[in-house]
Amino acid sequence: MPEHEQPRFNLRLTPELKADLARARKASGRSMNGEILARLSLTFEPDPAAQLAEALRPLLALLDERDRAEVVGHFVSGLAIVSRKKPGRRRRQE
Template sequence: MSNEKNGAKEEIRFNVRLPPELHQRVITRAKANGRSMNSEIIEMLTLVAGDIENKKLDELREKLVMLDARMRYTAAELDEIAQQKNNLLTEITLRERMMGHGRPD
């Protein structure tokens, strides 16, 4: 990680112990990509960090889609309940009128 401080780059130095197999894989990958080991490790960490953040964003978006679907379902249910209520009120009104119990308007 580097920050600009008084026009100069400030970098944090940090030692890492790697198993020999992983060390060799980083060397191979760095050579293939024309980078130093340090640059390759930074690139790899940046990619992984981005992947983790992208995965989290995907999970959040999926939850949002599910909530939207639930809201539509609930709204549709409420519309259906309101329609059933109106149908019952209409039927009650018609039956009361047929029986001569109509309410004054």
């Protein structure tokens, strides 16, 4: 095998998973191979939500149940605000 050729791997998919991948590939504009590689690569990246939960766990343990629920509620509200913002756009100051 030439040095520049990437290794190949045969993969069996269920028809349902293949259909899901085909829909995702169309939506992303990638090839089927590109879609599979992109999704597989994501599994090796650190999960920011898990990292945040791990960092907050000792702090939340110091609170009683009511205060813990309130703090978590504030985080959830903040994440909802951040998730609806469009990247690169700032709110106009009034």
